[in-house]
Amino acid sequence: MKDPHPITPFTKPVRGSVELPGSKSITNRALILAALCRDPVTLRGALFSRDTEIMVAALRKLGFKIHTSSRDKSIRVEGHGGMIPEAKADIHVGNAGTVARFLTAMLCLKKRGVYTLDGDEPMRARPMKGLLDALRALGAEIEFSGQPDHFPFVLHTHSLKGGVVEVDASASSQILSAMMIVAAWAKDRLEVRRAGQLVSEPFVRMTAKMIPRFSRGFVPDIDAPGFDQFYHVEPDATAASYFVALPLAAGGAAPGYQIMGLGENTDLQGDTGFLTVAQAVGLHVKKNAYHTEIAFSGTGRGVDQNFNPFSDTFLTLAAVAPLLQGPTRIVGIAHTRKQETDRVQAMATELKKLGQGVEEFEDGLVITPNLKKLKTLAAKGVKAKKRLSIETYEDHRVAMSFGILGCHDLLENGQPWLQIENPACCAKTFPDFFAVLENLRKESKRPGK
Numbered sequence: 001m002k003d004p005h006p007i008t009p010f011t012k013p014v015r016g017s018v019e020l021p022g023s024k025s026i027t028n029r030a031l032i033l034a035a036l037c038r039d040p041v042t043l044r045g046a047l048f049s050r051d052t053e054i055m056v057a058a059l060r061k062l063g064f065k066i067h068t069s070s071r072d073k074s075i076r077v078e079g080h081g082g083m084i085p086e087a088k089a090d091i092h093v094g095n096a097g098t099v100a101r102f103l104t105a106m107l108c109l110k111k112r113g114v115y116t117l118d119g120d121e122p123m124r125a126r127p128m129k130g131l132l133d134a135l136r137a138l139g140a141e142i143e144f145s146g147q148p149d150h151f152p153f154v155l156h157t158h159s160l161k162g163g164v165v166e167v168d169a170s171a172s173s174q175i176l177s178a179m180m181i182v183a184a185w186a187k188d189r190l191e192v193r194r195a196g197q198l199v200s201e202p203f204v205r206m207t208a209k210m211i212p213r214f215s216r217g218f219v220p221d222i223d224a225p226g227f228d229q230f231y232h233v234e235p236d237a238t239a240a241s242y243f244v245a246l247p248l249a250a251g252g253a254a255p256g257y258q259i260m261g262l263g264e265n266t267d268l269q270g271d272t273g274f275l276t277v278a279q280a281v282g283l284h285v286k287k288n289a290y291h292t293e294i295a296f297s298g299t300g301r302g303v304d305q306n307f308n309p310f311s312d313t314f315l316t317l318a319a320v321a322p323l324l325q326g327p328t329r330i331v332g333i334a335h336t337r338k339q340e341t342d343r344v345q346a347m348a349t350e351l352k353k354l355g356q357g358v359e360e361f362e363d364g365l366v367i368t369p370n371l372k373k374l375k376t377l378a379a380k381g382v383k384a385k386k387r388l389s390i391e392t393y394e395d396h397r398v399a400m401s402f403g404i405l406g407c408h409d410l411l412e413n414g415q416p417w418l419q420i421e422n423p424a425c426c427a428k429t430f431p432d433f434f435a436v437l438e439n440l441r442k443e444s445k446r447p448g449k
Contacts, residue, residue, distance in 0.1 A: 004420060005420045005423035006387060006406075006418070006419045007403055007406025007407060007419065008415075009409035009416070009417070010251065010407050010408075011409055011414045011445065012251075012444040013251055013253055013254045014440055015253065015254035015257050016257065016439075016440050017259070017260050017291070018240075018243045019235075020236050020259065020260065020261050021047050021235070022045045022046050022047035022235060023047060023233055023234050023236040023269060024049060024051050024236065024238075024429045025098065025203060025206065025238075026233045027075075027233050028051065028096070028099065029206070029210055030043050030046070030210065030231055030233060031043070031052070031055050031056065032055075032103070032181055033181065033210060034079055034214065034231070035059055036081070036106070036181075036184075036214070037077075037081070037229065038081035039229065040078045040079070040229070041230070042076045042231070043075045043076075043077070043232075044072075044073065044231065045232050045233040045235070046074060046075045048073065049429050049430065050094065050427045050429075050431075051099065051428050054092070055096065055098070055102075055103070058092075058093070058103055062084050063080075063086040065077075082109060083109075084107065084109060084110045087110060087113045087114065088113070088115065090117075091118075093123060094120050095120040095123045095126075095340055096119075097123075097174050100117075100126070100151070101128070101131055101172065101174040101175055101177070104117065104128070104135070104155065105131065105178035105181065106181070106182055107155055107157055108135050108139075108140045108155070108159070108182070109186075110159070111157070112157070112158065113156070113157035114156055114157075115155045117151060118152035119151045122340060122341065122394060123151055124146060124147070124150055124151045124152070125150065126172075126339070127175075127338050128149055129149040130167060130168035130169055130171060130172070130175040131167070131175040131178055133149075133168065134165050134167045134168075135160075137165050138165055138186070138190070139157075139158045139161050140156065140160075141158075142154070143156070159186070160182065161187060161188065162186045162187055162189045163189075163191070164190075164191045165179065165190065165191070165193070166194075167192055167193065167194060168195045169194060169195075169196075169198050169204075170196045170198065170199065170335075172199065172338075173201065173204050176194055177204055180192055180204070180207050181211065184211075199308060199311070200270070200309065200335070201270070201309060202270020202271075202310065203270060205270070209268055234266050234268055235261035236430070237269035237271040238271045238310075238429075240259050240271075240274075241271065241316040242316055242401065242433075244259065244316075245283075245317070245320050246404055248281070248323055249320055249404050249407040249408040250407050250408070250444070251408075252296050253296045254444075256293070258292065258294075259294065260290070260291045262287075262291060263287055263289050263290045264289050265289055270309050271312055271313050273309055273313075274316065277305055278294070280301075281301060281303055282299065282300045299324075299325050301324055302321065302328040302367075303317075303324075303329075304328075305317070305328075305329070305330055307330055307331070307332050307333050307364075308333070311332065312336075312397060314330050314336070314347075315343060315397045316400075318347045318351065318401065319347070319401035319405045320404060321356070321369055322351070322367075322369045322370070322374055325369075327366055327368045328369075329364065329365075329366045330367070331363050333364050334363040339395075340393070340394065341393035341395045343395065343398070344365060345360065346391075346393050346395060347398070350398070350402065353388070355370050355374050355376070356369060356373075356374070357370060378417040381417065382415065387416060387418060387419045388418050389418075389421055390402040390418065390419070390420050392425050394422065395425060396427075396428040396430065399420050399426050402418065403420055403423075403433065403434065404437075405418065406418035406420070420434075
C-alpha cells in the first residue's frame with residue numbers, strides 16, 4: 001500500500017479476538033542463536049516480516065541453510081556450532097536494528113572474514129559505536145566509507161579474543177544483547193560488562209533468558225547428531241499494545257474481547273508492562289494462561305508514566321492521548337530519538353498537526369488533549385475532501401499507533417476522518433496490521449452483536 005490509507009472508525013464497541021504475529025525481538029534473537037547451534041533448530045510461531053526476512057536473507061548469504069514456511073509460521077535453521085561458513089559477503093541490514101547489531105557481532109566470530117555491511121538511510125544514522133568499540137577491543141578491524149562508527153563499513157574479522165570487555169549500551173540495549181549472544185563463542189573466556197546507563201533493560205533480560213534455551217546446541221559432542229530442537233516464539237507484546245488501547249478509540253469493549261497468546265505465560269517481553277499503563281488509563285485487564293481480556297466503558301484518563309523499560313509502546317499511548325481526560329506525561333524515551341526515526345519529535349509533530357497541546361523535551365512529551373479542536377480540524381478536512389493525514393516517517397509504530405486513533409468515530413457518522421501515509425511501512429513487523437484492524441471492525445458490526 002503506497003497510497004494513504006483511510007481509517008474507517010468503529011461505530012460499535014470492539015469485540016472478537018486478535019491473533020498476534022510472533023515477536024520480532026524474539027524471532028531475530030532466536031535466528032542468531034539457532035545459527036550458532038550445532039544441530040538444527042525449528043522456530044515455531046515465528047514472525048514473517050521485513051525485519052525477519054532481512055535476517056534470514058543475511059544468514060543464507062553467510063552459508064546457513066534455512067527452510068521457511070509462512071503457512072505454519074515455522075523456520076528451520078541448520079546451525080554450524082559457532083562457525084560461519086562464508087568468509088566473504090555483502091550484507092544489507094535494511095533499517096533493522098536487531099540485524100545490524102546481532103549480525104555484526106556474530107560475524108566477528110569468523111577467524112578470517114571480510115564483510116561489507118550497509119543499511120537503509122535511516123539505519124546509517126542509528127547508533128553503533130558502543131558495539132563497534134567493543135568488537136574492536138576484541139580484535140575486529142573496521143573500515144568506514146561514510147560517517148565513522150556508522151554504516152556503511154567493511155568488517156575484517158579475526159575471531160573474538162577472550163578477557164573482559166566493557167560495553168556502552170546507553171544508546172540501545174541491542175548493543176549489550178549482541179555481545180551477550182556471541183560471548184560463549186570467543187576463543188577464550190569472555191566476560192561482558194555493562195558500562196554506563198542501560199536503556200530498555202527488559203530486552204537484555206530477554207536475551208539472558210533465551211541463551212540457555214539454546215544451550216543444548218552449544219555442546220559440541222551431543223549424543224544424537226541431527227536432533228532438532230524446537231523453540232516457540234511468543235506473540236508480539238508490542239503489537240498487542242495497539243489492540244489493548246483500541247477500546248479507548250472504539251468507544252468501549254464488549255465482554256469477551258480477547259488478545260490471544262498474550263497470557264500469563266508470556267514472560268520474555270518487557271512490553272507487557274503496557275498493560276499496567278492501560279489499567280492506569282482506565283481499561284480493565286484480565287489475564288489467563290492463554291489470552292488477555294480487555295474491557296472498557298466510560299472515559300479514559302491521562303497518566304504520568306516512565307516508558308523507559310518498554311519504550312516501543314509509548315507511541316500507542318501518545319496517539320490516543322487526545323481522547324483522554326487531562327494531560328498525559330511520558331518520560332524515559334530520549335533514546336527513541338535514534339530509532340527508526342526521531343520518535344519523540346515525530347509524535348510531537350503529528351499531534352500538533354491534530355490541534356493538540358504538546359510540550360516536547362529531550363526525554364519526553366506532555367500532551368494536553370483538545371478534542372474540540374481535533375473535531376473542528378477533522379470536519380474541515382472532510383468538507384474540503386482533504387482528510388487529516390499522518391506522516392509516518394517510514395516508522396511502523398507511528399503508522400500503527402495513529403491507526404488506532406483513527407478508529408474513533410470522531411464525527412459521529414462512521415466515516416473516515418484520518419488517513420495514514422505509507423501504510424506499507426508496517427511490513428517491518430506487522431504486515432497485516434490494517435487488515436486485522438478492519439476485520440475487528442467488521443466483527444463488531446455483525447448483526448446480533
